[in-house]
Amino acid sequence: MGYKVALVGATGNVGREMLSILDERKFPADEVVALASRRSMGVEVSFGDKTLKCKDLETYDFSDIDICLMSAGGAVSKEWSPKIGAAGAVVIDNSSTWRMDPDVPLVVPEVNAAAVDGFRKKMIIANPNCSTAQLVVALKPLHDKATIKRVVVATYQSVSGAGKDAMDELFAQTKAVYTNSEIVNNKFPKRIAFNAIPHIDVFMEDGYTKEEWKMMAETKKILDPKIKLSATAVRIPVFVSHSEAVNVEFEHPISADEARDILRNAPGCLVIDKREPGGYVTPYEAAGEDATYISRIREDATVENGLAFWCVSDNLRKGAALNAVQIAECLINRKLITAKKKAA
Template sequence: MGYRVAVVGATGNVGREMLAILDERQFPVDEVAALASRRSMGTEVSFGDRTLRCQDLEQFDFSGWDIALFAIGSEATKIHAPRAAKAGCVVIDNSSLYRYDPDVPLVVPEVNADAVMGYSRRGIIANPNCSTAQMVVALKPLHDRARIKRVVVSTYQSVSGTGKEAMDELWNQTKGLYVPGQEVAPKVYPRQIAFNVIPHIDVFMEDGQTREEWKMAVETKKILDPAIKVTATCVRVPVFVGHSEAVNVEFEEFLDEEEARDILREAPGCMVIDKREPGGYVTPIECVGDYATFISRIRQDPTVENGLNMWIVSDNLRKGAALNAVQIAEVLGQRALKKG
């Protein structure tokens, strides 16, 4: 006996990935509903070898449905997530709306699966920011061994994190640079993204950091440990899919790089590719379509006591969003919504 699952925002990048991953991981479903805004009603999306027609989210009755995977913006989520939860359908939300609500668990299953049971307070579970998700998967096993004091991270985030229009902008700007007179002015981003990097993701805050940088600090504390200090610089780069991070970690205890490598090789969700030779590391292109969080360039940092550096890469549409949501649903099914 399976679950009745609704995918909200089924026509978007993340929604389509959610449908693909539900099928790939053979999540036990009896019925799947693809939901979208009224203008997308009737649009066809794929679920395995089946084709689903999108239904109107505004009119959809969540009564009798078990799980809803939300991949829409915060404004629409604010309206429809409470409506679904009130109908008894557990919401797993990919927006930032509920991440910082103390009554809503923020979950990365490899890190804090037990927190899933907090869903009962609001009927909602939050998915973290994509850049946070991949980082805490790598940090968790190292934190268990040597206790992390401080993290300094610089991100190199792909345009798919902004959505389809951003991917189109990168593509069109790149083509336009090769054709005189067909240059494409920036619309999605404040500066040209093709052949450029932009040190600005989300809005600026009063203290000078961007909200994306703030999210990484706050979410790491909520998911992993409130005592960890995190400082981030988040950068948008001309890559279609796959986020990369250069991470410097300071521990309370000494942790040898070889031991760290061994720990990460055994850790759930992690894949270590770390050879000290040209190409002995993972780049965003290799991670696309994969479930793993890839870790390379693991090495001591001799400038601080008990320091390590590493390079972390993951498919942001998968582990950073859709995969993590489906993994949460799997844990929810195993621990709370058991069928059969």
């Protein structure tokens, strides 16, 4: 018997990706319901070879839903996730709203799948920030081997992480450069075309941005509270896939060769690391792929037991939609939920 799945925010970038991944992975759903705001009611979205018409979130009855994938932003999740959970569905939320709630598991299945067991307190499981998800997939096997003390990471994040309007702005500005037209900034504080902006999310009192803080706090919650992490988050003019330059200091010795072998055998990781021109992965190549790609693995001689590497992943997939679907699969595989009833 299959499950009945609701997807809130079906018309957005991540919502559409979730539908695609549910179909690709043959998720055991008898029925998938696309939900959106009232203004998007009736909008059609693709689900495999089917077309789903979006229904109104405000009036939908969740009593027979088993799993709800929530990808409609923080404000919607704050209002609706507890209501949907109270109706008996497990909510897997892609926003930042519930990530640091001590009663809500924050899960990356390759890293801390067992944490899903804690979903019953609020019937909510949180998806991490996209830049955190790929980072911890790469760090986990190395931490198991040599125990991480400190991480310094600089991110190079695509505009799709800021939504469809951000992608449209990059396209419009790039076109404007070539046609010598006016460049307009709406989504970003400075021009994004042919530029790099060291600012994602709001600034905090200590000078870090909220995006950088998320990486610090979420890595501790998912992987190990003892890990120290400093991040610099940068937006670059790439449509899809986030890249990260990562420096790691370990408690115990670990060589680049050891790290390469460990990561080659680690779930969710793909090592492409030839020390020659083109022997690494770029954001363009990672787009549309599920793996977290790791390249440029080398020893960092500036610290004892140090490594540096380059890490790239599709932020709409592993950073959001794929991770959410994998969490749902974890619930099923661990027999933590059962379908309420057969779909009509």
